[in-house]
Amino acid sequence: MKPIIIIGSGMAGYTLAREFRKLNKEQPLVMISADDAASYAKPTLSNALAGQKHPDQIALANAEKMSQQLNMQILQHAWVEAIHATTHQIQVLHNGQQQQLEYDKLILAVGADPIRLNIAGDRGNDLYAVNCLDEYRAFREKLAQSNHKRVLILGAGLIGCEFANDLQHTDHQVTVVDLAPQVLARLLPTHVADQFQHDLEQIGIKFILGTTVQSIEQEQQHYRVNLANQQHCEADIILSAIGLQPRLALAKQAQLNTSRGIITNQQLATNQADIFAIGDCAEVNGMLLPYVMPLMQQARALAKTLNGEETAVHYPAMPIAVKTPAAPLTLLPIADNIIVEWQTEHFEDGLLSTATDADGRLRGFVLLGATAAKQRLSLSKQVPDLLPLPLHLQPSAG
Structure with missing residues (x-):
């Protein structure tokens, strides 16, 4: 029996595997992960400091444990280099060796990458972005240096505000810069945004809105961050949280239809037979929703479809809880x-x-x-x- 192959070991991939195993204990499952395939909840990264969680405590289980729990083969540090949709095969680089794997069904749970700004200056590339546990571990290691207390965050969206709250509550001095004229510009009406910003300012967070970073220069032991409005500020570490863009390269290679994400119908199926997409990379009926609740709805529906019961994903009203205890x-x-x-x-x-x-x-x-x-x-x-x-x-x- 050919396996169902899941590309990606994030929340989408693991949630789908769990939901499928509730329905089917026997169908072979294979997961391919570019990293160590540790299982963890990515939303915990933006409030782990205040929760006194060391990066090593965030992972819930390693790949070996997840493989046993889910009766699933997991290929760690493996890269899918090509999808051959007509022959139901994928080309994988694992342990320095090329492999051809056949699949019955293929699921792309490849997630998204942080958007990177092209910033001028001799330190324009010295930005941290946190979208996975390895990136968070590197950020925390830099943050642990005793003199790194002034943190500049690019982006006043969900992740930027959550990190700002978390850092400010752990004795850091946080400044948030955003080109938009208000915080959470895509999500809040102005009058609520103003009150939300005021509440965060009450704990010491500083917001500089309506402008962007023009250049970053080294100045003694810190950074001088020059803004487009002619202001400047000083920082010891800079975190970029300006948004995510779905990973589309593999989908395009496989001639899957893409727009902002990998285009799927309500059954999460792409335009190629037996290939599906789920999670942050999936644009379902024109909607790209990189949040936990849509992901859970997708996983439950797709698990049934993979088990032979074709099921459409259903999105009820799904409120978003922003992890900003100060507001x-x-x-x-x-x-x-x-x-x-x-x-x-x-x-x-x-x-x-x-x-x-x-x-x-x-x-x-x-x-x-x-x-x-x-x-x-x-x-x-x-x-x-x-x-x-x-x-x-x-x-x-x-």
Whole structure:
């Protein structure tokens, strides 16, 4: 029996393997990983400092343990160099040797890479980006140097704000720079962004918005960071958190359709037979959602499909909890191309903002503070599904 091969050992790959094994104990499974294939939750990286977690404590299990748990062969430090869709084969470089592996079904769970800026200056490349445990370990090693207390973060999005909160709570001095005029520019209405920023500033985080980094120069034992607005600031270490871009090179080589991500239908199938995509690299019905809850929905659906029960992925309302304890924030983003009107209720410790469309339907919300957070579940139930099941798969009214 030919195996199901999963390319990638991140949360998407391992979650799919777990869900599939709940349904099928016998089908051969192979996972191919470019790193050591340790299993860990990537979202824990942005709050591990305050949680006093050493990088060596973040991994939940190594490849050997995961292989035993899931009855799965795992190839560590292996690279898929080519996919031959017509013959259902992949070309793999492992331990210095070229191998041809046949597959029954192939799943791309290849994730995304941090976006890299081309910054001028003699230290324009001295930026850390954290998108995996190995990168986080390198960042922490640099951070551990006693004189490295001033941290500059490029990007005031989810990851930038989470790292800023985590670092500021561990005696670092954090400055966040973003080209957008507000924090979480793609996710929050301006009035909520202003309050969220104010709450983070109260613990000492400094924001410089509406500009970007022009150059980075070495100045004695630290960096001089020159901004496009003619300001400059000093930093001991610089973290880039300006976003991710799906890894598409392998998909393009295999002639899979791509846009922002690897294009799939609602069954997570690509345009090539028996090849699927899942996780941060997958653009499902035009939606690219690099968050945990969509990933879980994808894994459950695809596991059933791989086990012979073709299943469409379903996206209910999936709020995002931002890990910023200084300003507890939960948000349900508004789908693209929907015009909404915001209404806000203020509390002593925050606010609740709801977004309704022209027909009065709730389309999204933002909860800031502990009081507002209590309404998360009741509000989520009122929002239409982001990706409903196809009509023929929906339960009948009777």
